[in-house]
Amino acid sequence: xxxxxxxxxxxxxxxxxxxxxxxxxxxxxxxxxxxxxxxxxxxxxxxxxxxxxxxxxxxxxxxxxxxxxxxxxxxxxxxxxxxxxxxxxxxxxxxxxxxxxxxxxxxxxxxxxxxx
Amino acid sequence: xxxxxxxxxxxxxxxxxxxxxxxxxxxxxxxxxxxxxxxxxxxxxxxxxxxxxxxxxxxxxxxxxxxxxxxxxxxxxxxxxxxxxxxxxxxxxxxxxxxxxxxxxxxxxxxxxxxxxxxxxxxxxxxxxxxxxxxxxxxxxxxxxxxxxxxxxxxxxxxxxxxxxxxxxxxxxxxxxxxxxxxxxxxxxxxxxxxxxxxxxxxxxxxxxxxxxxxxxxxxxxxxxxxxxxxx
Numbered sequence: 001x002x003x004x005x006x007x008x009x010x011x012x013x014x015x016x017x018x019x020x021x022x023x024x025x026x027x028x029x030x031x032x033x034x035x036x037x038x039x040x041x042x043x044x045x046x047x048x049x050x051x052x053x054x055x056x057x058x059x060x061x062x063x064x065x066x067x068x069x070x071x072x073x074x075x076x077x078x079x080x081x082x083x084x085x086x087x088x089x090x091x092x093x094x095x096x097x098x099x100x101x102x103x104x105x106x107x108x109x110x111x112x113x114x115x116x
Numbered sequence: 117x118x119x120x121x122x123x124x125x126x127x128x129x130x131x132x133x134x135x136x137x138x139x140x141x142x143x144x145x146x147x148x149x150x151x152x153x154x155x156x157x158x159x160x161x162x163x164x165x166x167x168x169x170x171x172x173x174x175x176x177x178x179x180x181x182x183x184x185x186x187x188x189x190x191x192x193x194x195x196x197x198x199x200x201x202x203x204x205x206x207x208x209x210x211x212x213x214x215x216x217x218x219x220x221x222x223x224x225x226x227x228x229x230x231x232x233x234x235x236x237x238x239x240x241x242x243x244x245x246x247x248x249x250x251x252x253x254x255x256x257x258x259x260x261x262x263x264x265x266x267x268x269x270x271x272x273x274x275x276x277x278x279x280x281x282x283x284x285x286x287x288x289x290x291x292x293x294x295x296x297x298x299x300x301x302x303x304x305x306x307x308x309x310x311x312x313x314x315x316x317x318x319x320x321x322x323x324x325x326x327x328x329x330x331x332x333x334x335x336x337x338x339x340x341x342x343x344x345x346x347x348x
Contacts, residue, residue: 001155002181009160009181012190016177017167019195023202025224031209032220041206044336048207049236050303051310051335052200053294055328056229058311059318060287076284083288087295093234096292097135097285104281 079104125246129253132238136230136254137261139285144262147174148269154182161270165263170228173197200328204232211239211247219248226255230286233293241296302343310335 002009031037037045061080065071083100090096144165151161156178168174177194204227212220235251298304313334317327 003184004181006157006160008187009156010163012177012181012187012194013160013164013167015191016164016173016194017169019191020168020170020173020198020201021225023195023198024205024227025221026202027206027209028212028220028224028227029217031206032213032215032217037210037213042210044340045207045210047303047306047336047339048203048332049233050294050297050307051332051339052203052207052328053233053290053297054307054311054335055314055331056290057287057294059314059327060284061291062315064315064319076281079284080287080291083291084295087292091292091296093132093289093292094135097138097288100288100291101138101282101285104284108279108281 075104075107078107123246123249125249126253129235129250129255130257131253132234133230133254133257133261135285136234136258136289139283139289140230140258140261141265142282143171143286144265145269147171147178148266148271149273150175150178150182151266152270152273154178156181156270158267158270162263162267165266168194169226169259169262170198170201171262196326199326200229200332201227201232203329203332204229208232208236208251211236215248223248223251223255226252226259228255228258230258230289231255233290237293237296301346302339305342306335306339308335309338 004012057080061076062071063074063076071077079100082103083096086092086099087096147165148161151164151174152158156164164174164177168177173194176197177190180190180193205224208227212223215223231251231254234254235247238245238250239247294307298307310331314327314331317331322330
Protein backbone atom coordinates (compact mmCIF):
# COMPACT_ATOMS: atom_id res chain seq x y z
CA UNK A 1 0.00 0.00 0.00
CA UNK A 2 1.44 3.34 -1.01
CA UNK A 3 1.89 6.36 1.26
CA UNK A 4 1.91 8.66 -1.77
CA UNK A 5 -0.63 11.49 -1.77
CA UNK A 6 -3.12 11.76 -4.61
CA UNK A 7 -1.49 14.96 -6.02
CA UNK A 8 1.88 13.17 -6.08
CA UNK A 9 0.37 10.24 -7.99
CA UNK A 10 -1.25 12.61 -10.50
CA UNK A 11 1.99 14.55 -10.91
CA UNK A 12 3.86 11.32 -11.69
CA UNK A 13 1.14 10.20 -14.12
CA UNK A 14 1.22 13.59 -15.88
CA UNK A 15 5.00 13.71 -16.15
CA UNK A 16 5.38 10.10 -17.34
CA UNK A 17 2.56 10.67 -19.84
CA UNK A 18 4.12 13.86 -21.20
CA UNK A 19 7.59 12.32 -21.61
CA UNK A 20 6.15 9.17 -23.19
CA UNK A 21 4.16 11.24 -25.68
CA UNK A 22 7.30 13.24 -26.55
CA UNK A 23 9.15 9.96 -27.26
CA UNK A 24 6.29 8.68 -29.44
CA UNK A 25 5.97 11.94 -31.36
CA UNK A 26 9.73 12.60 -31.84
CA UNK A 27 10.48 11.23 -35.30
CA UNK A 28 6.87 11.18 -36.45
CA UNK A 29 6.93 14.97 -35.97
CA UNK A 30 10.45 15.48 -37.30
CA UNK A 31 10.09 13.47 -40.53
CA UNK A 32 6.85 15.27 -41.27
CA UNK A 33 8.73 18.58 -41.36
CA UNK A 34 11.22 17.44 -44.00
CA UNK A 35 10.53 16.48 -47.61
CA UNK A 36 12.46 13.23 -47.83
CA UNK A 37 13.98 10.98 -45.24
CA UNK A 38 17.76 10.77 -45.89
CA UNK A 39 18.83 7.53 -47.63
CA UNK A 40 21.28 6.67 -44.86
CA UNK A 41 18.50 6.91 -42.27
CA UNK A 42 16.16 4.79 -44.40
CA UNK A 43 18.93 2.23 -44.77
CA UNK A 44 19.28 1.91 -40.99
CA UNK A 45 15.51 1.85 -40.44
CA UNK A 46 14.98 -1.23 -42.60
CA UNK A 47 16.62 -3.37 -39.90
CA UNK A 48 14.46 -2.00 -37.08
CA UNK A 49 11.39 -4.30 -37.30
CA UNK A 50 13.39 -7.56 -37.35
CA UNK A 51 15.70 -6.45 -34.53
CA UNK A 52 12.97 -5.07 -32.26
CA UNK A 53 10.60 -7.99 -32.80
CA UNK A 54 13.33 -10.55 -32.06
CA UNK A 55 14.28 -8.66 -28.90
CA UNK A 56 10.62 -8.77 -27.80
CA UNK A 57 10.02 -12.43 -28.70
CA UNK A 58 13.14 -14.32 -27.57
CA UNK A 59 13.21 -13.35 -23.84
CA UNK A 60 9.44 -13.92 -23.62
CA UNK A 61 9.85 -17.47 -24.95
CA UNK A 62 13.17 -18.64 -23.50
CA UNK A 63 14.15 -18.50 -19.84
CA UNK A 64 17.77 -19.55 -19.31
CA UNK A 65 17.99 -22.45 -16.84
CA UNK A 66 21.12 -24.10 -15.37
CA UNK A 67 21.14 -26.85 -18.02
CA UNK A 68 20.49 -26.75 -21.76
CA UNK A 69 17.86 -29.44 -21.37
CA UNK A 70 15.97 -27.52 -18.69
CA UNK A 71 16.14 -24.40 -20.87
CA UNK A 72 14.78 -26.01 -24.03
CA UNK A 73 12.26 -28.51 -22.59
CA UNK A 74 9.61 -25.92 -21.86
CA UNK A 75 5.99 -25.50 -22.90
CA UNK A 76 6.59 -21.95 -24.20
CA UNK A 77 9.57 -23.05 -26.30
CA UNK A 78 7.52 -25.89 -27.82
CA UNK A 79 4.58 -23.55 -28.49
CA UNK A 80 6.88 -20.96 -30.08
CA UNK A 81 8.47 -23.56 -32.39
CA UNK A 82 5.03 -24.65 -33.63
CA UNK A 83 3.89 -21.02 -33.90
CA UNK A 84 7.09 -20.08 -35.76
CA UNK A 85 6.50 -22.87 -38.28
CA UNK A 86 2.90 -21.71 -38.76
CA UNK A 87 4.03 -18.09 -39.17
CA UNK A 88 6.57 -19.16 -41.79
CA UNK A 89 4.06 -21.23 -43.79
CA UNK A 90 0.99 -18.99 -43.50
CA UNK A 91 2.21 -15.47 -42.49
CA UNK A 92 -1.12 -15.28 -40.67
CA UNK A 93 -1.21 -13.70 -37.20
CA UNK A 94 -4.44 -15.37 -36.15
CA UNK A 95 -3.33 -18.89 -37.19
CA UNK A 96 0.01 -18.33 -35.42
CA UNK A 97 -1.65 -17.33 -32.15
CA UNK A 98 -4.30 -20.06 -32.36
CA UNK A 99 -1.81 -22.91 -32.91
CA UNK A 100 0.74 -21.42 -30.50
CA UNK A 101 -1.78 -21.05 -27.65
CA UNK A 102 -3.30 -24.43 -28.57
CA UNK A 103 0.12 -26.09 -28.21
CA UNK A 104 0.78 -24.32 -24.90
CA UNK A 105 -2.57 -25.41 -23.48
CA UNK A 106 -2.26 -28.97 -24.84
CA UNK A 107 1.07 -29.39 -23.01
CA UNK A 108 -0.12 -27.67 -19.82
CA UNK A 109 -3.59 -29.14 -19.48
CA UNK A 110 -3.67 -32.09 -21.90
CA UNK A 111 -2.15 -34.72 -19.60
CA UNK A 112 -4.50 -33.95 -16.68
CA UNK A 113 -7.54 -33.69 -18.99
CA UNK A 114 -6.73 -37.13 -20.35
CA UNK A 115 -6.38 -38.43 -16.81
CA UNK A 116 -2.68 -39.19 -17.16
CA UNK B 117 -8.28 10.32 -51.27
CA UNK B 118 -10.91 7.83 -50.30
CA UNK B 119 -13.69 9.67 -48.46
CA UNK B 120 -15.82 6.67 -47.53
CA UNK B 121 -16.55 6.32 -43.83
CA UNK B 122 -15.87 4.04 -42.20
CA UNK B 123 -12.92 3.55 -44.53
CA UNK B 124 -12.49 -0.17 -45.38
CA UNK B 125 -8.91 -0.10 -44.11
CA UNK B 126 -10.16 1.18 -40.74
CA UNK B 127 -12.41 -1.87 -40.51
CA UNK B 128 -9.53 -4.15 -41.53
CA UNK B 129 -7.35 -2.57 -38.85
CA UNK B 130 -10.04 -3.22 -36.24
CA UNK B 131 -10.44 -6.79 -37.52
CA UNK B 132 -6.74 -7.69 -37.29
CA UNK B 133 -6.67 -6.33 -33.72
CA UNK B 134 -8.91 -9.22 -32.66
CA UNK B 135 -6.24 -11.80 -31.90
CA UNK B 136 -4.00 -9.22 -30.19
CA UNK B 137 -6.79 -8.48 -27.71
CA UNK B 138 -6.40 -11.99 -26.33
CA UNK B 139 -3.10 -10.82 -24.86
CA UNK B 140 -4.07 -7.19 -24.22
CA UNK B 141 -7.17 -7.79 -22.10
CA UNK B 142 -5.46 -9.78 -19.30
CA UNK B 143 -2.52 -7.33 -19.44
CA UNK B 144 -4.85 -4.32 -19.01
CA UNK B 145 -6.70 -6.03 -16.18
CA UNK B 146 -3.41 -6.72 -14.39
CA UNK B 147 -2.59 -3.00 -14.72
CA UNK B 148 -5.93 -2.14 -13.08
CA UNK B 149 -5.64 -4.81 -10.39
CA UNK B 150 -2.09 -3.87 -9.37
CA UNK B 151 -3.02 -0.18 -9.25
CA UNK B 152 -5.92 -0.98 -6.93
CA UNK B 153 -3.70 -3.23 -4.79
CA UNK B 154 -1.12 -0.44 -4.54
CA UNK B 155 -3.82 1.79 -3.04
CA UNK B 156 -4.55 3.88 -6.12
CA UNK B 157 -8.16 4.93 -6.78
CA UNK B 158 -10.07 3.71 -9.86
CA UNK B 159 -9.81 7.21 -11.36
CA UNK B 160 -6.04 7.27 -10.82
CA UNK B 161 -5.71 3.78 -12.35
CA UNK B 162 -7.70 4.72 -15.46
CA UNK B 163 -6.05 8.17 -15.52
CA UNK B 164 -2.67 6.48 -15.76
CA UNK B 165 -3.90 4.29 -18.64
CA UNK B 166 -5.23 7.36 -20.49
CA UNK B 167 -2.17 9.58 -20.01
CA UNK B 168 0.59 6.97 -20.24
CA UNK B 169 -1.01 4.17 -22.32
CA UNK B 170 2.05 1.89 -22.14
CA UNK B 171 1.66 -1.37 -20.23
CA UNK B 172 5.17 -2.25 -19.12
CA UNK B 173 5.99 1.25 -17.91
CA UNK B 174 2.64 1.53 -16.09
CA UNK B 175 3.27 -1.73 -14.22
CA UNK B 176 6.78 -0.60 -13.27
CA UNK B 177 5.48 2.78 -12.05
CA UNK B 178 2.68 1.16 -10.03
CA UNK B 179 5.12 -1.30 -8.47
CA UNK B 180 7.49 1.52 -7.45
CA UNK B 181 4.66 3.74 -6.15
CA UNK B 182 3.46 0.75 -4.13
CA UNK B 183 6.88 0.44 -2.50
CA UNK B 184 7.03 4.21 -1.82
CA UNK B 185 9.99 4.84 -4.12
CA UNK B 186 11.18 8.45 -4.59
CA UNK B 187 9.22 10.49 -7.14
CA UNK B 188 12.15 10.90 -9.55
CA UNK B 189 12.90 7.15 -9.54
CA UNK B 190 9.30 6.33 -10.52
CA UNK B 191 9.20 8.87 -13.35
CA UNK B 192 12.66 8.09 -14.75
CA UNK B 193 12.11 4.32 -14.65
CA UNK B 194 8.72 4.51 -16.35
CA UNK B 195 10.03 6.85 -19.05
CA UNK B 196 13.18 4.81 -19.79
CA UNK B 197 11.04 1.72 -20.39
CA UNK B 198 9.34 3.68 -23.17
CA UNK B 199 12.56 4.77 -24.86
CA UNK B 200 12.16 1.79 -27.25
CA UNK B 201 9.26 3.69 -28.82
CA UNK B 202 11.81 6.16 -30.20
CA UNK B 203 12.73 3.39 -32.65
CA UNK B 204 9.10 2.74 -33.55
CA UNK B 205 8.57 6.46 -34.08
CA UNK B 206 11.56 6.63 -36.45
CA UNK B 207 10.62 3.44 -38.27
CA UNK B 208 6.96 4.34 -38.90
CA UNK B 209 7.53 8.09 -39.43
CA UNK B 210 8.23 7.88 -43.21
CA UNK B 211 4.76 6.33 -43.72
CA UNK B 212 3.05 9.22 -41.91
CA UNK B 213 5.00 11.99 -43.66
CA UNK B 214 2.12 13.20 -45.81
CA UNK B 215 -0.35 13.63 -42.91
CA UNK B 216 -0.99 16.92 -41.10
CA UNK B 217 0.87 17.68 -37.87
CA UNK B 218 -2.33 17.38 -35.84
CA UNK B 219 -3.16 13.96 -37.24
CA UNK B 220 0.41 12.78 -36.76
CA UNK B 221 0.29 13.89 -33.11
CA UNK B 222 -2.89 11.87 -32.62
CA UNK B 223 -1.37 8.80 -34.27
CA UNK B 224 1.79 9.19 -32.16
CA UNK B 225 -0.35 9.16 -29.01
CA UNK B 226 -1.62 5.62 -29.77
CA UNK B 227 1.80 4.27 -30.87
CA UNK B 228 2.38 0.89 -29.22
CA UNK B 229 4.53 -2.19 -29.91
CA UNK B 230 1.54 -3.91 -31.54
CA UNK B 231 0.18 -1.01 -33.62
CA UNK B 232 3.71 -0.28 -34.86
CA UNK B 233 4.63 -3.87 -35.72
CA UNK B 234 1.32 -4.80 -37.36
CA UNK B 235 1.09 -1.61 -39.43
CA UNK B 236 4.65 -1.55 -40.73
CA UNK B 237 4.38 -5.24 -41.69
CA UNK B 238 1.16 -4.53 -43.57
CA UNK B 239 2.49 -1.38 -45.33
CA UNK B 240 5.41 -3.50 -46.56
CA UNK B 241 3.08 -6.23 -47.81
CA UNK B 242 0.39 -3.99 -49.27
CA UNK B 243 1.68 -0.51 -50.15
CA UNK B 244 -1.83 0.58 -51.24
CA UNK B 245 -3.12 0.35 -47.65
CA UNK B 246 -4.30 3.64 -46.17
CA UNK B 247 -1.55 4.51 -43.68
CA UNK B 248 -3.91 6.64 -41.63
CA UNK B 249 -6.89 4.30 -41.46
CA UNK B 250 -5.25 0.91 -41.10
CA UNK B 251 -3.03 2.12 -38.25
CA UNK B 252 -5.95 3.97 -36.62
CA UNK B 253 -8.05 0.80 -36.68
CA UNK B 254 -5.41 -1.02 -34.65
CA UNK B 255 -4.22 1.88 -32.49
CA UNK B 256 -7.61 3.09 -31.31
CA UNK B 257 -9.07 -0.40 -30.84
CA UNK B 258 -6.18 -1.21 -28.51
CA UNK B 259 -6.60 2.16 -26.77
CA UNK B 260 -10.30 1.61 -26.04
CA UNK B 261 -9.79 -1.98 -24.87
CA UNK B 262 -6.83 -0.92 -22.72
CA UNK B 263 -8.97 1.68 -20.92
CA UNK B 264 -11.89 -0.68 -20.37
CA UNK B 265 -9.58 -3.48 -19.23
CA UNK B 266 -7.84 -1.24 -16.69
CA UNK B 267 -11.19 0.00 -15.39
CA UNK B 268 -12.61 -3.51 -14.99
CA UNK B 269 -9.40 -4.73 -13.32
CA UNK B 270 -9.38 -1.81 -10.87
CA UNK B 271 -13.08 -2.18 -10.02
CA UNK B 272 -13.56 -5.95 -10.00
CA UNK B 273 -10.04 -6.78 -8.88
CA UNK B 274 -10.21 -10.34 -10.17
CA UNK B 275 -8.16 -11.37 -13.13
CA UNK B 276 -8.08 -14.14 -15.70
CA UNK B 277 -6.56 -17.37 -14.26
CA UNK B 278 -2.78 -17.09 -14.55
CA UNK B 279 -2.33 -20.75 -15.57
CA UNK B 280 -3.98 -19.98 -18.94
CA UNK B 281 -0.90 -17.95 -19.81
CA UNK B 282 -2.90 -15.58 -22.05
CA UNK B 283 -0.09 -13.03 -21.88
CA UNK B 284 1.85 -15.46 -24.13
CA UNK B 285 -0.40 -14.36 -27.00
CA UNK B 286 1.61 -11.11 -27.24
CA UNK B 287 5.01 -12.66 -28.02
CA UNK B 288 3.16 -14.91 -30.49
CA UNK B 289 1.87 -11.81 -32.31
CA UNK B 290 5.42 -10.48 -32.51
CA UNK B 291 6.66 -13.87 -33.68
CA UNK B 292 4.07 -13.92 -36.48
CA UNK B 293 5.43 -10.55 -37.64
CA UNK B 294 9.08 -11.39 -37.04
CA UNK B 295 9.20 -14.35 -39.44
CA UNK B 296 8.25 -12.35 -42.58
CA UNK B 297 10.41 -9.40 -41.37
CA UNK B 298 13.49 -11.65 -41.71
CA UNK B 299 13.44 -11.32 -45.50
CA UNK B 300 17.15 -11.29 -46.37
CA UNK B 301 20.60 -11.88 -44.92
CA UNK B 302 20.86 -8.44 -43.28
CA UNK B 303 17.50 -8.45 -41.53
CA UNK B 304 17.91 -12.09 -40.48
CA UNK B 305 21.29 -11.28 -38.91
CA UNK B 306 19.73 -8.28 -37.16
CA UNK B 307 17.03 -10.54 -35.68
CA UNK B 308 19.40 -13.29 -34.54
CA UNK B 309 21.85 -10.88 -32.90
CA UNK B 310 19.08 -8.81 -31.27
CA UNK B 311 17.42 -11.97 -29.93
CA UNK B 312 20.69 -13.34 -28.55
CA UNK B 313 21.66 -10.03 -26.91
CA UNK B 314 18.17 -9.67 -25.40
CA UNK B 315 18.47 -13.14 -23.92
CA UNK B 316 21.95 -12.39 -22.59
CA UNK B 317 20.72 -9.10 -21.13
CA UNK B 318 17.84 -10.92 -19.40
CA UNK B 319 20.34 -13.30 -17.78
CA UNK B 320 22.73 -10.51 -16.83
CA UNK B 321 19.85 -8.51 -15.38
CA UNK B 322 20.09 -5.17 -17.22
CA UNK B 323 18.15 -2.65 -15.13
CA UNK B 324 15.25 -0.41 -16.18
CA UNK B 325 14.20 -2.47 -19.22
CA UNK B 326 17.13 -1.08 -21.15
CA UNK B 327 17.69 -4.57 -22.56
CA UNK B 328 15.32 -4.00 -25.48
CA UNK B 329 16.90 -0.81 -26.86
CA UNK B 330 20.40 -2.24 -26.30
CA UNK B 331 19.53 -5.53 -28.03
CA UNK B 332 17.79 -3.78 -30.93
CA UNK B 333 20.74 -1.43 -31.55
CA UNK B 334 23.19 -4.39 -31.50
CA UNK B 335 20.96 -6.23 -33.99
CA UNK B 336 20.67 -3.21 -36.30
CA UNK B 337 24.44 -2.66 -36.27
CA UNK B 338 25.06 -6.36 -36.99
CA UNK B 339 22.62 -6.23 -39.92
CA UNK B 340 24.32 -3.13 -41.37
CA UNK B 341 27.76 -4.69 -40.86
CA UNK B 342 26.90 -7.97 -42.60
CA UNK B 343 25.38 -6.18 -45.59
CA UNK B 344 28.36 -3.81 -45.84
CA UNK B 345 30.69 -6.83 -45.65
CA UNK B 346 28.93 -8.48 -48.57
CA UNK B 347 29.33 -5.38 -50.76
CA UNK B 348 33.09 -5.06 -50.39
